[in-house]
Amino acid sequence: MKIDIIGDIHGCYDEFMALLTELGYRKGTKTYEHPEGRKLAFVGDLTDRGPASLKVVEAVSGLVLNRMAYYVPGNHCNKLYRFMLGNKVQHTHGLETTVAEFEMLSVKEQQKIKSSYITLYENAPLYQVLDNQKLIIAHAGIKREYIGQQSKKVKTFVLYGDITGEFHENGMPVRRDWAQQYDGKPWIVYGHTPVKEVRFVNRTANIDTGAVFGGKLTALRYPEMQPVSVPSSMPFVKEKFRELWD
Secondary structure, three states: OEEEEEEEOOOHHHHHHHHHHHHOEEEOOEEEEOOOOOOOEEOOOOOOOOHHHHHHHHHHHHHHHHHOOOEOOOOHHHHHHHHHHOOOOOOOEEEEHHHHHOOOOOEEEEEEEEHHHHHHHHHOOOEEEEOOOOEEEEEEOOHHOOOOOOOHHHHHHHHHEEEEEEOOOOOOOEEHHHHHHHHOOEEEEEEOOOOOOOOEEEOEEEEOOHHHHOOOEEEEEEEEEEEEEOOOOOOOOOHHHOOOOO
C-alpha cells in the first residue's frame, strides 16, 4: 500500500494543488490520479483561516468519492459539520472565513457544497486503520490503548489531542505530548499542532507544518516515510508553531 498523507490544509487550495503536482499527481477524467497507483490521505482540518476552504472541500470530496483518497475529520471539520447541519456554533478560530465564503454562494451552490461536505464527514471514520493495521491516520493522534475504540473520550482525543483544559498565552490550548509515551507498533500519522518540520517521535509523525500560518504544506509518503513539502503563500506567524526556534 502506497499512500501520500497530507497535513492540515486549512483552506490553502493553491498550496494543495502545488503539492499534488510535486507528488506526481495529474488531473484524470474524474479526479487526480498518480501514475504509480498511489492514493492520497488527509488528516483533517481541510478548512478555516485560509482563502479557499470550499474549493478544498470540493476537491477532497471528489477524491474520496472516487476512492482515490482516505479522509479523517479534524476539530475544524467537526465544527463546520455542525454549522452545515444548522447548529449554533461560534464563528471563531477561522470558521468565520469559511462561513464568509459559504454566504457568498447562491442558494443552489450552498446546497451542493453542504450536501458534499455532510456526505464526506458522515462517511468518514474517526480514524483510519490501514495497511493491515500497520498505519493509523488520526487528526490529533491516538494513544495505543485507544486503537480499536470509538468512545466519546477517544473522539475528544482524536479531534483535540491530549488536552489539559488550560491555554498558552498565545491562546493555543495546552496539550500533553502523548507521542513521547507512544509504544505501539503501528505508525501514527497526525497533524493538528503546527510544527516547523515533520516531527518523528517513536513511531509517530506530526505532518502539520503550518501551511496557513506561513510555514509549508507537507505530505508524508508511506511506506517510505519521506516528507514532501511546498512553501506557503500565507503571512508567517511564528508564535503559532509548537517547535522551538533558534
